[in-house]
Amino acid sequence: MSFLSVAYVVLFYFAAAVFIFGLTYRITKYARTPAPLKIPTMPAPTTRTGVAMRLGREVVFFESLFKSTKWTWLFGWIFHFSLLLAFFRHLRYALTPDSFLWPLISLEVVQTFGKYAGYGMLIGLTGLLARRIFVDRVRYISSPSDYLHLILLLAIAGSGLLMTFVSHTDIVQLKAFVLGLFYFDPQPVPNSWFLLTHLTLVALLLIIFPISKLLHAPGLFFSPTRNQVDNSRDKRHVVPWAARLDSTHSD
C-alpha cells in the first residue's frame, strides 16, 4: 500500500479514537456531574414523557431558537437537516447490502435528496456565516474559531458537491477503503484530490468535535433547564453532596 494510503488509514483511526473517547469522556462527565437544584425553565412539563417531548421538539424543530430569531432558525435548521440527510446518504459507503439499514438508505428519497443536501448545507452555512459577519451583535461575540467552524463545514460540503457533480471518484475503491477501516483490513485510498481534501476535513471535524462548541449536540440533552421535570413540590430532589449537608444540621 502506498504511503498515502497508510497515512489516511492512520489519520482515520486517530480521528475516530479522539472522537469516540473524547465524546465518551465529555458525556460521562456531564452525566456524573450532579444537578443539585431543580431549575427547569418554566413552564415545564410535569412528567418524564413531557420532558422527552420537549427535548424532541428542541432537537427536531429547534423550538426555542424559532421563538428567538427566525433567520438564524431558518438557516440553522436547513444546515442541520441537510447535514443529517447527507449523513444518511453517506451510510451506503460504510454499510453492506446485508445491513438492516440498507433498505432505508437505498430509498430513492434518501439518495436523491441526500445528493442535493450538500446544496442545503451550503445555503444554510452561508446564511449563518453572513449573519456572523454582518450582524453587529453576533460579530461581537464571535471568535476566530466560530468562523472556522463554518468555513470547515462549508469546505466539507463544497468538496463533497464537487465530487458529486463535477469530478466523480472511484466509488467502488472508496467503499473498499471505508469497509477496510471497519474490518481492520486496510485498503488503498482512491487517489483523487477532491476526495483526499474531503476526507482530511472530515477527519478534522471528528477530532475537534469533543473539544469544541460542537459539544452543543450532547449538551442539549444534559441541560437541566430543558431536561428536568417540574415536580419539586411533590418529590424531594437531593444529590449526594447536598444530602450530606442535611445530617450535619439536624443531628
Added chain:
Amino acid sequence: MEGTKPFFAKPDHQKSLGFPGELIENWHDTAIGKMGDLLGKYRSFQVYLDSCVKCGACTDKCHYYLGTKDPKNMPVGRQDLLRSVYRRYFTFAGKYFPKLVGARDLTREVLDDWYSYFHQCSQCRRCSVFCPYGIDTAEISMAAREILDSVGIGQKYCNEIIGKCYTIGNNLGLPEPALRDTLEDLEEEIFEERGVRVRLPLDEEGADVLLITPSADFFAEPHVDGLMGYAMVFHEAGIKWTLSSYASEAANFSMFIGSYENMKKQAERIRKAALDLGVKRIMHGECGHAWRVAYSFWNTLAGVGHGADPNDKYAQELQQRLDPNFPVPQHICEFTWDLIQRNQLNLDKSANDDKVLTFHDSCNVARASRMGDTPGGQFEIPRKIIQAVCNNYVDMPRDTIKESTFCCGGGGGLLTDDLMEVRVKGAQPRMEALNRVVEDHGVTNMAAICAICKSQFAKVLPYYKMPMDMIVSVHQLVRDALVLTGQTNGEAEADPDEAQAEES
C-alpha cells in the same frame, strides 16, 4: 455599563457568611480553584460553559442590554466574561490555542469586569427561554458571584441583608416587638375601615397555616396593602394562620450570591418555624425570587414539601406533620383562587372600577416556578384573580408577558441605590410595554406579585413620567373588592347574588 458596580461588602458582613473579609492575596488561584469546584458540583455550570455555539439568539433578549446597549450585557456577552477564563484554564483548545477560541487569563481587570457585569444581571432567566440549549445566564451569574465571594469581594447589599436575616429574622432587620406592633396597627386599620376584627397573628402555636412572606409586606407601599388582603382572605376562609417572627422573611438572597450553604441555612429557618409552631400547611406571600426558592428549592434545601424518601429522616421529620391534601408550599394566589372558584369570597368588582389593570409577570414566578396543577398556572391564576376582582383588565404586548416577561430591572440583588442607573435603564423594556397599554387602553395601574418588582417600580415609574402609585399588589385589589362577612361601614355594599353571577 462599563465601570458601574455596586458597593463592596464590609469585612464583618463577609465573614459572617463564611467568606474572606477582603480581596485575598492569592485570589487568582483561589478563584480558579473555586471554578473547578463548581464545575464538579453543578451540571448546569459545566454544560452551559461548553455548549454555547455563539448563535446570537439571546443577544437582544436581556432588558439590561436593551436599556444600556452595552454588549457585555448581552447574555452571551456576560457569559463569555467567564467562559473565556474557563476555556483558558479548563479546556484543551483554550490552553493551547487561546487566541483561536477567545480564551484569556484571569487578570485583575477581568475580575473587576466580573464584579461589574455579574451585578448587572437580575437572574431573570429570560435568556434561557430563547437559547436553543436553555443556557441560563442566571446560573453563570450565581457561580460568578460565589467565586467573587470566595476571594473576598462580595456585594454589600446582598451580604448585609443575608446577615440581618440570620441575626434578626428578616431582610429589614425588623425585630419581633416592632413586627408585633406593626401587625396590631394593621388590625386596627382594618377594623376602622370595615368594622370587623381581622387578625394578623404572630407566632401562634397550633395554627394550621404558617405564612411566609417578604418582610417588605410589613411596611412598604403597596406591599402592605397586599398583606392586609391576605389577612382578610384568611379571615373569610375561617382558617387559623400565623406569621413567624423567627422566619419573618420569604426572600432568600443567598440564591443571588449562588451560595448553596447559605441558601440552605436561610431555608432552614422556615423548616424550624414550621416544626416549632406545629403547622400543617405552609403558604407563601407575593414575592418573585422568593417564590422560586420556595417552590423549586425548599423541598431540596430543607425538606419543606412532600414526597421525600421514607428513609430520609431529615425531611420526614417535617413532612410527616404536613397535610398531604395541600401543596407545600402553597402560593397565596393559589389559595385565593381556589376560594374564588368555590364561591367562598363575596367580591364586589365595582370597588375597583376606578382602575384599568394590567399585570406584570414577575420574572422568577413566570420562568422558575408554577402555580396550580398545570404548566402555565403561574400566568393564569393571578390574571384570573385580577379579573375576578376588577372589571377592567388588559394584557401588555404578548412578547413582554408570561414566559417572555421582562424583569422589572431590580431583581437578583440589584435593588440598591448604588445601582440606580442600571435599574432605571433595565426597566426600560417594561416601561415601554406599559406605556403602550396606557396609551392604547387607558391602563391606570399595573399589578404585581413580587416585593422587588413593587419597590423597583415605585422608584422607577417617575423616571418614565408615570406616577409611582401606579403599581399595586394583587391582594390589594382583592382586599378592595372583598366584602367581609358582617362588614358594617364598608363602602362596598354588594348584592351577593350579583357577585356570584359575575363569577360563573
